[in-house]
Amino acid sequence: xxxxxxxxxxxxxxxxxxxxxxxxxxxxxxxxxxITSVAAKLSGGKLAALTVKAKNIGQEVKQxxxxxxxxxxxxxxxxxxxxxxxxxxxxxxLVSDPNxxxxxxxxxxxxxxxxxxxWDGEVGLLVTGAAGVAAYQAKLVAENIxxx
Amino acid sequence: MADDKVMIxxxxxxxxxxxxxxxxxxxSLAAAxxxxxxxxFTIDGTLLLKKGMAETVVPKAGGKPVSDFIxxxxxxxxxxxACTASTELHDLQPSDLxxxxxxxxxxxxxxxxxxxxxxxxx
Numbered sequence: 308x309x310x311x312x313x314x315x316x317x318x319x320x321x322x323x324x325x326x327x328x329x330x331x332x333x334x335x336x337x338x339x340x341x342i343t344s345v346a347a348k349l350s351g352g353k354l355a356a357l358t359v360k361a362k363n364i365g366q367e368v369k370q371x372x373x374x375x376x377x378x379x380x381x382x383x384x385x386x387x388x389x390x391x392x393x394x395x396x397x398x399x400x401l402v403s404d405p406n407x408x409x410x411x412x413x414x415x416x417x418x419x420x421x422x423x424x425x426w427d428g429e430v431g432l433l434v435t436g437a438a439g440v441a442a443y444q445a446k447l448v449a450e451n452i453x454x455x
Numbered sequence: 456m457a458d459d460k461v462m463i464x465x466x467x468x469x470x471x472x473x474x475x476x477x478x479x480x481x482x483s484l485a486a487a488x489x490x491x492x493x494x495x496f497t498i499d500g501t502l503l504l505k506k507g508m509a510e511t512v513v514p515k516a517g518g519k520p521v522s523d524f525i526x527x528x529x530x531x532x533x534x535x536x537a538c539t540a541s542t543e544l545h546d547l548q549p550s551d552l553x554x555x556x557x558x559x560x561x562x563x564x565x566x567x568x569x570x571x572x573x574x575x576x577x
Contacts, residue, residue, distance in 0.1 A: 360488055376487045379520070383480060383527070385487035 309437075310446040313455025315344045317413055321433040323389040324443050326371060329413065330389040330433060336426060340389050341417040342377070347409040348454045351379040355388070357405035359397035359419055366425065368394045368421065370429050375418055377405075390429050392421040462492040462567055464576040468499025469512045472521070475503060476514040478577040479524035479533075486531035493571070494528065495564050496556075497538035502545055504537055504552045525556075529555060538564065 309316050316322070318404055322331040327346035331339045342350075359375040366376050366417075374386035374394060388394075397419045408416035434442045447453070463482050467474035478494070485492045496504055503509050509522035529535070535556045542549065542558070549558050568574050 373487055373489045378484065383483045383487055383531075385489075386529055 309440045309441060312447040312453045314447060314452075315413075315454070316440045316443055318436050318440055320413065321389065321430065322439055322443055323371070323387065323433055324446050326387040326389070328331075328387055328389045330421075331413075332423075332426070335393070336392075336423045338390055338392065338421045338423045338426070340374075340419055340421055342386055342408055343410055344454055345443075345452060346377070346386075347412055349382070350377050350384065350409075351381045351408060353389065354379050354405040354409060357401045357408050357418065359394075359401075361397075363394045363399065366394060367424065368392065368395070370432065375446050386418055387419065389433060390421060390423050391425055392423040395413055395420045395422055397451045415422075448450070459572040460493070460495045460567075460570055461485050461573045462495060462571045462575070464495045464497065464525070464564070464574065465500030466498040468502040469500060469508060469576050472512045472514045474514075474577060475509075475512055475521045476519075476524045478575075479521070479528045481575065482528045482533045483524075483531040486528070486533055490572075492528075492531075492533045493536060494533055495536045495538065495559075495566055495567065497541045497561075497564070498544070501537050501541040501547065501552075504535065504556050505545075505547060506551060506553055509553075525553075536563065545575075 310392045327343045356378040368388045370391045371387045375386035398417050465478050482492050510520050512521040537556050539558050539560050575577045
């Protein structure tokens with residue numbers, strides 16, 4: 308577990324840094340995805356809704372394309388897919404309490420699960436491990452983003 | 456490539472501040488959902504595009520001015536179209552409007568509406 312600029316960034320996840328989303332391989336090509344603590348901070352810290360686009364479930368989604376939206380009183384924005392694949396299911400818990408994604412973004416607050424179509428081909432665009440967290444930290448420093 | 460195209464027709468203006476934030480919020484939201492989003496301004500809606508005007512329109516006391524909601528929509532990639540006739544209604548020149556607004560006639564509105572999956576009017 309690493310904390311940079313007050314943002315919790317576990318080293319075992321894969322990050323699409325530009326989009327503030329993470330991916331975690333669960334085996335067999337299944338990948339769980341969610342928003343990072345940085346996205347939680349940037350969205351204002353309290354969500355009114357986190358909605359996975361229902362039309363996308365069961366469909367192919369492309370890396371970096373929006374699979375969900377976050378809404379707060381001060382912000383609205385996309386949750387892009389960190390990898391391409393079939394969007395298998397959304398985390399239903401977020402419907403009744405979107406703020407789980409803020410309080411526990413890497414645990415109970417995951418957003419969706421994707422059957423990756425080209426993990427090996429796309430993982431190069433993601434960062435992970437100590438080097439990945441360092442790359443993420445460089446972005447936070449460059450953009451003066453802090454979670455504390 | 457956007458999934459679908461949607462349009463928001465904005466007729467509300469500075470006289471009704473509380474009607475002036477949500478349309479931009481909905482536009483930004485639609486863009487975040489990968490829709491291609493057009494906002495068509497006519498009647499009093501066009502006044503919100505007059506340089507300096509939206510900064511003075513505040514839907515909620517102590518809250519953000521409409522200009523912030525407009526900027527969020529622009530940043531999200533929403534296209535702004537202004538009805539030529541409505542600028543004449545308010546004696547506005549195209550140069551009086553904020554940057555990035557395209558002037559079109561009413562016939563364009565009909566053609567865009569026909570292409571759109573959903574049209575909302577505020």
